[in-house]
Amino acid sequence: MATHATGTFEGKSWDEKPYDQVEGLPKLTRVSSTNAFKGGVEGEGTLEYLVAYRDGNSGSFVGLERVIGRIDSRSGSFVLQHNGTFEGRTAKGDWFVVPGSGTGDLRGLRGAGGYVWQGQEGEMQVSYTLDYDFE
Secondary structure: OOEEEEEEEEEEEEEEEEEEOOOOOOEEEEEEEEEEEEEOEEEEEEEEEEEEEEEOOEEEEEEEEEEEEEEOOEEEEEEEEEEEEEEOOEEEEEEEEOOOOOOHHHOOEEEEEEEEEEOOOOOOEEEEEEEEEEO
């Protein structure tokens, strides 16, 4: 049976750079970011996003994030694969634990969840869920 974890993560850094801009086409950017997790997951995440802007206010993103920390009393690391969209001041994403990515006491971790950000520019606190178990 899966355990339901909730909490927040806070964006500690955000470095976004365009890598493909063509007049009349969606802008493509790469983001390097770090996150501090609190709640059911405690630790630090290092994240790389690829973003496609439909216009200046909406788009889609995919990413990979390595989280080093703990879940409950287990410590180690794991990788989350992100997929989501944003529109105005709302971003929604789904994620899952990349199979086989758990290390240390988190070896065999599997799970999925998501997150929603609804805030102001520069406000980087995000609520998340992760339903997980171990193989």
